[in-house]
Amino acid sequence: MSLALWPRFIVGFIGELLLALGRWLIERPVRLVILALLLSSVWLWIGRDRARDLAADRRDQAAAWHAKFDAQKAEMLKLVGQVRAARIEAARLDQANIARVQAEWDEDQSEVIHDYQADLAAARDDLAIWMRRGTGPGATSVAGSGGKPVLPGLPAVPGGTVRAGPTATLDEAEADAVTDNTLRLEHLIDAWSRAAAIDTSRAPNDAR
Template structure:
């Protein structure tokens, strides 16, 4: 039964294929009968080929346009992100500059305050040291007078003989005149307060938050 059905289908297919071949042969004979028909058929075939090619080209162009639109969208998004980054960097620079200015102002204020204290201390200590030196000189170079103020005056000044002039001879004791004692006193007090000012300046943190 199945074999008969297969042979029947094969016969039908053969008949259809034969009819198609016969129709094709007749068509070719009909076209060959007149060259104009062949020309028209060729033009129609070329038109169909061009139509297919144009359709494919349109599809390709549309695909590329869609891809270009996607790329343009991504580029636009990336540009927006870059602009945001630029704005963030600009804002960070402005904030850093503001903090730098604030730190500079803070450091300047602290330094001015410390410098003012050092100057006041220097003036007071120098006056006390000069007063102690004057008292010491009036006593002719003895021990530190009672009640003498100032860090320099706190040092025990060695007794020296009365003022004298001329070269120091072997076995003689050195003398100290008032001008020399004044210079030593001023330089000592100045050095102490310069060291104090340097220590105060070093203690200021330039990176601390204002």
């Protein structure tokens, strides 16, 4: 038999075998039922393996998702903790900054009050000397000592308020009030300048 006839022979043989198998199955229908059960069993066996593999893949995928969820949850909790710590630290720094500004203001205010009281005492001493020179003997020719400039003498006036006349006169109480108000205004301006110079945004540990 030539090689060219072998494929035709094989196809014919397989066809005859299938026809014989078909006739054999048809002769008894139970044989068809058994064959169907065998084919169904094989199909179910193959499907079971596929389902098992699919279930394993789903379990692996669910485990990976769960691990990612746990990692993201841990990062979120970490971020929440950092935000809470940052808020606590910010509140602490705010309180410390408020205390620092208040301490600087108290220190400046104490210095302003001290300077005001010292300047007022010195001014009242000078005023008293000036008033004595203006009302004592020789008030019209008050001379300084050691080249220190002195205020001109005041004319003698009775006690009371300023009254209208050819020349305005000022008693000691009014002169003291003017001196006090002037110094008070000057030191209020100083206090305001000191308050404006306080840096409210500087950290408490920074050098002033």
